[in-house]
Amino acid sequence: MITQDDIDSVATNIAGTDMDVYQEQANSFAIYDKSFKVVYPSLGLASEAGEVADKVKKWIRDGHMDKLEIAKELGDCLWYVAVTAEDLGYTLSDVALLNLEKLSKRKKSGKIKGSGDNR
Ligand SMILES: [Mg+2]
Numbered sequence: 489m490i491t492q493d494d495i496d497s498v499a500t501n502i503a504g505t506d507m508d509v510y511q512e513q514a515n516s517f518a519i520y521d522k523s524f525k526v527v528y529p530s531l532g533l534a535s536e537a538g539e540v541a542d543k544v545k546k547w548i549r550d551g552h553m554d555k556l557e558i559a560k561e562l563g564d565c566l567w568y569v570a571v572t573a574e575d576l577g578y579t580l581s582d583v584a585l586l587n588l589e590k591l592s593k594r595k596k597s598g599k600i601k602g603s604g605d606n607r
Contacts, residue, residue, distance in 0.1 A: 492592070507580040514570040525575040533568035536561060 520528040539561040547553040573583050594600045 505581065507584060510566075511570040511574060511580040514567050515574050517567070518571045518574075526572060529568045529572040529575060533565060533572060536564040536568055540565065 518529075540558060543554060543558045543561055569583070570580055573580055578586075591600070
């Protein structure tokens with residue numbers, strides 16, 4: 489079970505580290521019209537998630553998984569996550585910590601399974 493101490497430890501280790509360096513570098517490639525900030529990268533994230541699903545679908549169809557190509561699509565997703573977070577005023581480490589906190593709360597309340605954004 490993830491404890492608050494675990495989260496605090498990760499928070500200390502995540503903040504300002506490679507995740508945020510990556511985000512800064514990722515944003516140097518963001519060339520879209522900023523009047524579409526949040527919207528443009530969110531749509532891109534949905535599109536790239538579809539590309540991941542397509543590669544996995546082809547694994548079923550063709551009988552072999554191209555892990556490298558899936559990893560590349562995951563990288564595309566990561567880029568869009570980083571840029572969307574930036575547009576919202578968050579660092580990637582902020583997003584990672586928010587996710588760990590949400591998962592920890594769900595686990596503590598026995599709601600790690602199931603559905604719904606705010607279990
Ligand atoms: Mg792609």
